[in-house]
Amino acid sequence: MMSETSAFPLSCDILVFGGTGDLALHKLLPALYHLHREERLPADTRILALARSQRSQEAYLALAERHCRAQVARADFSVADWQSFATRLDYLAMDASQSADFSRLRQRLKFGHERVLVHYLATAPDLFAPIAQNLKVAGLAGPNTRIVLEKPLGHSLESARAINQAIGQVFDESRVFRIDHYLGKETVQNLLALRFANTLFEPLWRSAYVDHVQISVNETLGVENRGAYYDHAGAMRDMVQNHLLQLLCLVAMEVPVHFDAESVRDEKLKILQALRPIGGLDVQDRTVRGQYGAGRIGGQEVPAYWFEKNVDNDSDTETFVALRAEIDNWRWAGVPFYLRTGKRMAKKCSEIVIQFKPVPHALIGDGSGPANRLWIRLQPEERISLQLMTKTPGKGMRLEPAELDLNLAQAASPGKRRWDAYERLLLDVIQGDSTLFMRRDEVEAAWRWIDPIIAGWQEHYQRPRPYPAGSNGPEQAQMLLELQGRRWLE
Numbered sequence: 001m002m003s004e005t006s007a008f009p010l011s012c013d014i015l016v017f018g019g020t021g022d023l024a025l026h027k028l029l030p031a032l033y034h035l036h037r038e039e040r041l042p043a044d045t046r047i048l049a050l051a052r053s054q055r056s057q058e059a060y061l062a063l064a065e066r067h068c069r070a071q072v073a074r075a076d077f078s079v080a081d082w083q084s085f086a087t088r089l090d091y092l093a094m095d096a097s098q099s100a101d102f103s104r105l106r107q108r109l110k111f112g113h114e115r116v117l118v119h120y121l122a123t124a125p126d127l128f129a130p131i132a133q134n135l136k137v138a139g140l141a142g143p144n145t146r147i148v149l150e151k152p153l154g155h156s157l158e159s160a161r162a163i164n165q166a167i168g169q170v171f172d173e174s175r176v177f178r179i180d181h182y183l184g185k186e187t188v189q190n191l192l193a194l195r196f197a198n199t200l201f202e203p204l205w206r207s208a209y210v211d212h213v214q215i216s217v218n219e220t221l222g223v224e225n226r227g228a229y230y231d232h233a234g235a236m237r238d239m240v241q242n243h244l245l246q247l248l249c250l251v252a253m254e255v256p257v258h259f260d261a262e263s264v265r266d267e268k269l270k271i272l273q274a275l276r277p278i279g280g281l282d283v284q285d286r287t288v289r290g291q292y293g294a295g296r297i298g299g300q301e302v303p304a305y306w307f308e309k310n311v312d313n314d315s316d317t318e319t320f321v322a323l324r325a326e327i328d329n330w331r332w333a334g335v336p337f338y339l340r341t342g343k344r345m346a347k348k349c350s351e352i353v354i355q356f357k358p359v360p361h362a363l364i365g366d367g368s369g370p371a372n373r374l375w376i377r378l379q380p381e382e383r384i385s386l387q388l389m390t391k392t393p394g395k396g397m398r399l400e401p402a403e404l405d406l407n408l409a410q411a412a413s414p415g416k417r418r419w420d421a422y423e424r425l426l427l428d429v430i431q432g433d434s435t436l437f438m439r440r441d442e443v444e445a446a447w448r449w450i451d452p453i454i455a456g457w458q459e460h461y462q463r464p465r466p467y468p469a470g471s472n473g474p475e476q477a478q479m480l481l482e483l484q485g486r487r488w489l490e
């Protein structure tokens with residue numbers, strides 16, 4: 001948590017709308033289980049999962065237990081802990097689009113002056129506005145309530161605005177928590193510590209010294225069982241509009257005046273506003289979209305995107321995007337930020353590379369060798385490494401790169417379990433700290449930049465470039481950098 005905005009409450013109700021969905025079962029309940037086990041929840045916390053399907057409390061607990069067992073490391077799961085967690089967990093079958101069902105919901109809740117009420121909307125976004133309205137009518141949107149919205153937050157600037165407006169009519173902005181789980185990752189926060197708690201990098205963190213920046217979020221997974229959603233979203237809306245742009249903001253933003261929600265988000269917003277627009281024919285030079293074909297991942301044959309469940313068999317949705325972003329401000333003028341994300345790539349890795357410029361005059365060697373490079377690996381490993389030039393052992397003066405390497409997981413607390421992003425973010429919501437959540441204007445500024453790219457793709461229609469599953473994406477993505485004398489650092 002970044003700032004202590006208010007005292008930690010003693011009692012809290014967490015309502016999980018979409019309680020039988022993937023997000024609730026795979027992420028939220030396991031995160032809450034860990035928080036319970038480590039006694040980090042307010043003492044009197046109740047969790048109420050809500051979904052349409054009629055099932056008994058026992059049946060829901062059995063479903064939740066099955067998923068938690070699968071998600072939680074064996075060493076962290078015990079029957080005793082599960083049973084004590086289960087005493088906090090209830091299930092209520094209700095239709096969130098029906099206002100009548102909210103009276104039943106209200107009857108299930110305890111009320112008290114200090115009791116915090118968190119509405120976690122792990123549902124499709126078309127339910128966000130009706131749920132907010134129904135909460136208001138039922139008297140469940142008072143000052144101690146908070147609403148958490150999961151992405152996708154709209155499909156475009158217009159639809160995001162409509163959602164924000166509908167939510168804003170019920171909850172003031174300080175009680176709206178738009179989640180981007182990348183901001184809850186330990187290493188992503190470490191990026192801020194690296195930048196703002198060390199004097200070393202700040203003077204170099206600018207166009208005079210930085211040649212370019214690469215931000216890659218590559219996955220080996222395909223669309224799994226989310227084909228119906230993904231085929232309408234694609235990698236641009238699913239990943240670039242949120243996670244990649246948020247990472248770009250954290251790398252590029254100015255030092256905030258304070259480390260609080262408004263100051264940090266003000267600085268991120270300035271970066272989004274300074275992004276040079278990409279639209280029209282520009283999309284051909286500055287963006288590449290791709291779609292995976294059949295291939296092999298980890299020795300296993302995997303099908304082409306077209307053959308995934310709930311995906312149109314003539315789909316032209318992109319599962320890969322690479323693009324060159326530019327930030328028109330004093331600090332970053334002329335420094336390309338290359339962003340790349342893809343599914344079914346050769347390896348899972350999320351990383352940020354700051355490539356520094358070569359020395360101005362090559363005193364040793366011919367100056368053609370690699371220059372300094374700061375490599376921030378977010379996952380699966382959590383590492384920060386700095387590439388320095390060293391002398392090759394032996395006679396003569398030849399140079400070779402060597403790495404100063406910091407394994408964050410081991411350095412911080414060897415053997416200690418790393419918190420999942422959702423654990424940290426859930427605690428922040430309970431406490432009312434929105435530093436790590438996206439403000440309305442940020443989300444809209446991100447869409448304002450993304451919409452013209454998608455429109456450009458539609459205007460100058462091009463099928464996504466094919467790439468085999470298990471590769472590094474389409475060859476056009478390599479060309480994007482090669483044409484500028486650079487390459488993706490794998």
Ligand code: BG6
Nearest residue numbers: 151181219221238239243350379
């Ligand atoms: C989600 C996207 O927001 O992030 C998924 O919707 C993606 O498509 C996931 O797989 C990646 O998150 P992580 O934490 O596994 O890198």
